[in-house]
Amino acid sequence: MEPLVDPFARAISYLRVSVTDRCDFRCTYCMSEHMTFLPKADLLSLEELDRLASAFIRLGVQKLRVTGGEPLVRKGILTFFQAMSRHLATGALKELTLTTNGSQLAKFAAPLADLGIRRVNVSLDTLDPAKFAEITRWGRLAQVLDGIAAAKAAGLKVKINAVALKGFNEDELFSLLDWCAAQGHDLTFIEVMPMGEDMTAGRLDQYWPLKDLRARVAERHALTDLAERTGGPARYVRIEETGQKLGFITPLTHNFCESCNRVRLTCTGQLYMCLGQEDMADLRAPLRATTDDAVLERAIRAAIARKPKGHDFDYSRQGVAGQITRHMSHTGG
Ligand code: SAM
Ligand code: SF4
DSSP states (O other): OOOOBOTTSOBOOEEEEEOOSOOSOOOTTTOOSSOOOOOGGGSOOHHHHHHHHHHHHHTTOOEEEEESSOGGGSTTHHHHHHHHHHHHHHTSOSEEEEEEOSTTHHHHHHHHHHTTOOEEEEEOOOSOHHHHHHHHSSOOHHHHHHHHHHHHHTTOEEEEEEEEBTTTTGGGHHHHHHHHHHHTOEEEEEEOOOBSSSOHHHHHHHBOOHHHHHHHHHHHSOEEEOOOOOSSSEEEEEETTTTEEEEEEOTTTSOOGGGOOEEEEOTTSEEESOTTSSOEEEOHHHHHHOSOHHHHHHHHHHHHTTOOSOOOOEEOSSOEESOBOSOHHHHOO
16 A cells, blocks of 8 residues: 655654543643533544544554543543554554553553553653642642553653743753653653643743753753654753753744654544644544545545645744644644
8 A cells, every 4th residue: 555645755654643632630731721622422432533543554654642632531542542452463553652641540551551552651740749730720740640650660661741831840850850860751841832722921921942941951961962753843862971861842943844754633533734734634524424444545645645844833022923723632732
């Protein structure tokens, strides 16, 4: 079968699947406090998610990341992981992984490891219980730390993702770094992105460019740039004193769209070819219209043929440009 290649000669090998828009947290940069979630009937069933993800895998997707909302609050989610693990067994899928807030990991880490999951990304912006409660609104730090410990005990490699927030976790830069080094976790910082409504003023105040963060780390440590690339907007350095790997996800200060290898599927079957653009393709309609997978595969190819060159996010002194009004929890972070 012809692999998926977009108009800019980028092979699409990475699919991120949002399995729910729901979450047990309400992180301030991601959701409003009183979110209206989608009616359950709009969501793809686990069987539909399986059929769609499997079509992508037949077309050459080798890495699948399950996300959300909070993927581990989706009822029956282990059934979906189990279904996807058959593609690990055949070798079609090289990696099956997830991004989670960690709240349910104490329960799920061991079964996930049993299904062939090797790595997990856990979002954690602060190690201070009060600040954690403030930023997640509904979260409890202890529960997440227990989840992370369970993941480690189950043999999963943990990467911590922290959103860099000016005036919020600036003072925790080195405590986060040291904690991750002590625990053996990789750490990646993410620049806050202009997504969701009601963010113009707040986001600009919170925006902490990672070049500034990096300069702060470099005052204390020798950093070596690593050649490692994932096709996304992440770049890595090694901290020479500890050997620790530190990542920077900078969709704003840099633009790495030229090597983008990924697309994002929402829990309602919409395919976003770029996180930073509004264009999407509805795959739920062909999925529900017919059991013929050839129709589905044609719809996927047609969508990939529309993948744009890149996003238009830009923070300027005047305001935020290129902002996207949908929530990250919808597209899947
Ligand atoms: N609930 C899971 C979690 O928190 O890891 C998975 C979904 S969440 C939307 C995925 C990632 O998106 C998280 O690391 C979160 O911090 C990040 N995120 C959400 N809103 C963001 C924003 N406005 N800017 C940057 N990152 C954001
Ligand atoms: Fe939930 Fe993740 Fe969004 Fe926080 S970032 S509200 S944990 S989906």
